[in-house]
């Protein structure tokens with residue numbers, strides 16, 4: 098079940114379902130979980146032909162309800178229309194919004210896993226999605242959509258099961274997490290680990306570290322221009338700068354709704370992303386994708402530079418690359434709804 102924090106403070110409005118997989122779930126690392134719970138939402142109805150499925154993949158800190166975090170994309174009369182499509186979104190393995198993760202209770206000890214939660218990879222997260230797909234009786238996905246770490250999952254799955262997806266939309270993502278991206282994650286983990294309470298299992302453990310980690314992450318989600326335009330001070334002052342309180346506020350905002358240990362775990366999973374692992378090369382893996390594909394990049398994204406999306410598009414047979422101009426850098430994938438909508442309409446027509 099969701100952790101105390103997520104139950105109390107998530108703003109999820111849609112009904113979250115729980116799929117219990119009561120068997121051992123093996124992981125790529127060689128360890129395993131004794132059981133698995135997957136929290137997910139569905140919106141709309143599966144039609145008789147079972148050909149109206151849209152699967153949405155969330156990024157690092159979002160949850161199973163895309164009508165909440167992508168409200169201009171998913172909803173009634175939106176481009177991903179709940180009256181037309183059957184929309185599935187699952188909270189990812191390792192997160193804290195209902196799916197098994199560090200905040201879940203380890204059945205033998207009866208305690209939270211915390212940092213004892215095993216190392217998980219994007220491939221493990223995708224294998225959990227695959228279990229849910231079977232449980233829901235879905236045989237074909239009309240459209241998969243994923244940005245950032247959501248794009249990691251979608252790309253991995255579209256390579257592993259090429260016939261499953263008719264269309265895919267990848268945005269602000271990559272095929273192999275970059276040294277730069279891993280370095281950002283590493284800096285955030287160092288901030289988490291500098292909090293001596295991180296390894297404890299009581300409510301609130303690791304929160305100071307999470308606040309600092311999110312402040313570091315913000316620098317990669319936005320860019321110099323975003324801060325110049327939104328956080329510049331124009332009056333004479335020697336202290337109390339806007340950018341300073343913004344960093345602190347963003348850290349506190351995440352602490353109110355996310356788990357430090359889940360953040361640590363998911364950042365390690367993100368580092369593991371490499372579609373070339375076990376498939377000779379990244380290029381070779383990308384050639385396996387059969388779906389009609391749009392790969393979108395954001396010009397001002399310093400975390401996932403658009404060269405990474407152009408590379409994916411170049412190596413997938415039926416793919417085109419689209420570039421979005423945005424002030425918001427990487428977070429543009431959550432904000433630039435109008436541009437994303439136009440791309441999705443091209444895939445859906």
Ligand SMILES: CC(=O)SCCNC(=O)CCNC(=O)[C@H](O)C(C)(C)COP(=O)(O)OP(=O)(O)OC[C@H]1O[C@@H](n2cnc3c(N)ncnc32)[C@H](O)[C@@H]1OP(=O)(O)O
Pocket residue numbers: 106107108109158159160165166328338339340342343344346350354428431432
């Ligand atoms: C359970 C759940 O809630 S999960 C769903 C929510 N989160 C997700 O899905 C994850 C993905 N979402 C995100 O990362 C973000 O919400 C985004 C990228 C979509 C938008 O980011 P935001 O933080 O909303 O935007 P922005 O950077 O403009 O910051 C605005 C906030 O900073 C505050 N702020 C702005 N400048 C300052 C400043 N100088 N000092 C202090 N606070 C400031 C604003 O008052 C505002 O506060 P609010 O969020 O409480 O209204």
Ligand SMILES: N[C@@H](CCO)C(=O)O
Pocket residue numbers: 156157158159245246318428
């Ligand atoms: N702001 C997003 C970015 C991750 O790519 C999140 O917190 O999920």
